[in-house]
Amino acid sequence: MIELKINGESRQFDGDGDMPLLWFLRDELALTGTKYGCGKGLCGSCTVHLNGQAVRSCVITMSAVSGSEVTTIEGLDAEGRHPLQIAWAKHDVPQCGYCQAGQIMQAASLLATNPKPDGEAISDAMRGVICRCGTYQRIESAIKSVAGGEA
C-alpha cells in the first residue's frame, strides 16, 4: 500500500507501483488538470510539485512518491488565485490551454525557490515545458510581472 498526500489530502494506492503518478491523479482521483503530453518527461504538460519541486508526473512512479506531498494545479491555491494564475489571466497567456497547468506549476516552483529570477534562470526553468501554440512571449511577461520585472 502506497500512501501519500495530494493537495493536502491523504491518499492510498494499492495498484501497480510502476504506474506513473500522472495516471493515478487523472484516472483514480479525477484530478484532470494535470495533462498527458508525451509520457517520457519531454514536454512538461504533466508538471506537478513533489515536496515543492517541479517534476514530470508522467515518468515518476507511484512507488517513488510513497510518503511524499504532491501538489497539482487544483491544489496550487485554494481559490485558484495564485499570483501566477492571476498574471496568466491578466496577460491572456493561453491559446489552446492544454500545457498551461504545467507551465504555471513549473513557474510556481521556480518562483518559490527564486523569487527574482533573471532571464536565464527563467529560461532554464521553463525550457522543459513545451507550448505548441507558441505562447512563450506571454509566459515570459506573466512570470516577470510576478517576479517584479517588466510586465
Added chain:
Amino acid sequence: MSGHIQNLAPPFARKALAAELSRGVDQAVVRNVSRRDFLKAGGVLVVGVSLYAGGAAGTVARAATSGDSGQSDPWTPDVYVTVEADGTVRIISHRCEMGQGIKTSLPAVVADEMEADWERVVVEQATGDKKYGDQSTGGSLSVITFYQRMREAGASVRAMFEQAGAQHWEADVADCRAENHRVVHGPSGKSADFAELVHIASALSVPAADQLKLKTPEQYRYIGKELRGVDLEDIVQGKAVYGADVRLPGMKYAAIARPPVVLGKVKSFNADKAKAVAGVERVVELPAAQAPVAYKSLGGVAVIANNSWAALKARDLLEIEWDNGTNADYNSEAFKEELLNAVRQPGEAVRDEGDFDAAAADADKVLEAEYYAPHLNHMMMEPPVATASVTAEGCEIWAPTQDPQSLIPMAAEVTGLPPEKIRVNMTLCGGAFGRKGKGDYVDEAVRLSKEVGAPVRVQWSREDEVRHGYYHTVSAQHLAAALDDKGQVTGWRHRLAYPTIFSIFNPEATSPQTLELGLGALTLPYAIDSIRLEKGGVPAKVRIGWLRSVCAIFQSFGINVFTDEIARARGKDPLENLLELLGPDRTIDLTSFGMENKEGHPFETGRLRGVIELAAEKGGWGRELPAGHGLGIAAQYSFDSYAASVVEVAVSEDGRWSVPRVVMTVDCGQVVNLDRAVAQQEGAAIMGLGFVRHGRITAKDGRIEQGNFNNARVMRYGEHPKTEVHFVQNHLAPSGIGEPGVPPFAPALANAIFAATGKRFRELPIGSKV
C-alpha cells in the same frame, strides 16, 4: 468522386465544393417567419430557417417559446441565441475551439450586435449538429463564413427587444434603442432590462434580414477590441475540459497497436503478456484499413483495461507480426530524389501567361533554384483521444474534434444506428492545427465501445501520433526566372511536385489540386509578363493531411526565397525588388486560375503591398545592424488575408543563430478580437521558427522514424523572439487570422540568414547552425 469528396473533403475543400452546389452560408438569410409558419410542438415553437439561400443544403430548426407559454421559459429567437427569464443570454459557439479563440470571438459578434452585456453572456459549446450550419473548423474560415450570420443573429434579437420596448411603453419603435442589455426609450428616458422585456420579445416575429440595421464600426462594443477567452479562468485553474477529461461510469480505457505502415495488416499476434498485466480486460483486433484511408481507423490490435496505464503498458507487450503491404517501400531519402526528378522536367501547366520559354531564350540571365521541404507533424500538445458510448439505443461521442458532423455518418456506419441517434459532444481541443478534423481516433472509440458493450476511451500516446499521424506533405520545387539585359524580370516558371491531400480520399490522386496550389503558387501576384506554373505527379505513401497554413508553408518558402535570390541577382534591395515585382495595385481575378472570387474578398495586390510596407516600417528595414545580424522580408496572401514578416536573425561566430526580433503584419480586414488575433500571429512566428529549426518527419521502409519530442522537435521557451504584431486598420470584410501569419515567416528568416551570412538555404529545416 465529387460527391464522395464533398462528404469527406477537408474543411477548405468542402467549402469550395459546396459553393458550387449552393450559394453558401455567408449569404444566409434569416427569413421573416409569419405566425402561420410556426409549428406548435409541446409549447415550443419551431421555426424553419434556411441557412442556405439555395435551400439545397437543408434547413435549420429554430426553437422559440411561445409568448403565451409564460415568461419563465428560455426564449430561443435564433439557433445560436437563447435569452433566459433573468436576462442571461446564452450564445452557442458551434465551431471548434482549439486555441484560436473562436469560442469567444463569434459569440462576441452576436453579443455586440444585440447590445448584450458581455458579463451577462454565457457561451455554450454546441454539439455536432447540422442545424448550426458548417462546423468543420479549418481553413481559417470561421469568421469569414459566419461573421455576417452572427451579426444578423444579434441584430435580429436586438430589433426584437427594441420592438418589445416600443410595445411595453406603447411608443414608436424608432424612439427605442437597445443599449448594453437594456432598451432605452429616448423621449421619456425610461429604460428596461432585457429580462423585463423577454416575455414580450418572445412573442414577436423574427425580422427579415433585409430589414435589419447592422451597427456601424464606431458603434462596435466588442468587435475589434480585446476580449479575454471565455475559458481563460478554467484553463489557469486546471478545470477546462479537454478530450481525456471526460469520465463516464463503467468507462474502459483503450490503447491500440496500429500497423507501422499505412494500410498494413495484422498477420498474427500473441496477447499473452499483455493479458497478464493487471487491469487488462480484453484484447480486440480491429479490422484492417482499406483505401481510401480517409478518416477511418487504421486497424491494429486494441487492449481494453480499467485504467490508462494498464492499457498503454499492455499495448507495448503485444507481440504482433505485421503484413506491411505496399507502402513499406517508402523511404524519405529516395523519395526526395523522386520529387526532385519530377520538378527537373516539364510538368502539367496549370497557369500559363505569356511565353516563358521565349522569355528565357531572350534572357540575359536565367536564374534557377530548387527547394525542398519535408513532412511535418502537427505535434499538438493533446494527442488524439476520444470517448464513445455505444448502446442499442444510441451512440454518444466526446472528443476534441474540428469536424463533429463528419463523425455522425462514420459512427452510424459502424454502429448501424440512424444518424439521429448519434450525439457528438465537442470538448476543447488541446491544440489541433488540422489534425483533429480527421476522426480516425473517434472511429476507433466507436468500434471498441460497440465491441465491448461499455463506454471506451481511446488514448493515443505521443509516439502513436508521431508515427500514425496525417502528415503535412513533402515537396520539391524548381523555380526559374528570366532576367533581361536591363535586369528586368521577364519570365517566371515554377515547377512543383508533392503528394496531394486528396490521396486520402482517392488513392489515384497523384498531383496537387487547385485548393493546394491556390495557397500561394497559383496566386503569385507578380507583375511579370510570362508566368508559368507546372505540377508534377507523385504518389502518397503515408496519410497526407492539412496542417496549419497547409501548402502555403512551402510554396511561400520557395517563392519568397527565390524572390530574394532575384533581388541579389539584380543587385537590388530585397524590399525594393519585392515591391517592384508586385507591380501596380490591382485586383487579381482568381477565376483565371480556376479558383473562386469570394464575395467581399477580392485579391487586392495593394493590400499585400500595404502589409509589406508596414512590416518594413515597423521592422526598421534598412537600419544599421550589429555584426552577424541580418534582416529578411517575405509576404504572402493566403486564406483571404495578407501577411508579411520582417525577421531579424543573429548569427554567432560558431554558426548558431537566434531570432531576437520579428515584426508580423496582417491585413485581415476588420479585426474581430484583437487580443486573440495578436496571439495567433505570436504563435505563427513560433511555429514558423520551429519549421525552420527542427521541423522534419521522415519515413524508412514505410515507418515513421521519429517518435516523441526528443526527435520530432518543436520550439521551446527561451528560443522565442520578441514578436511585434501590427494589423492594418480597416473595416473590410474580415478574413482568416489563424493561418496567414505562418507562411511568410520561414522565408523571411531564411532571407535574413542570407543577409547575415551570405549562405543561401533552400531546404527545410535549416537546423540550429548555419
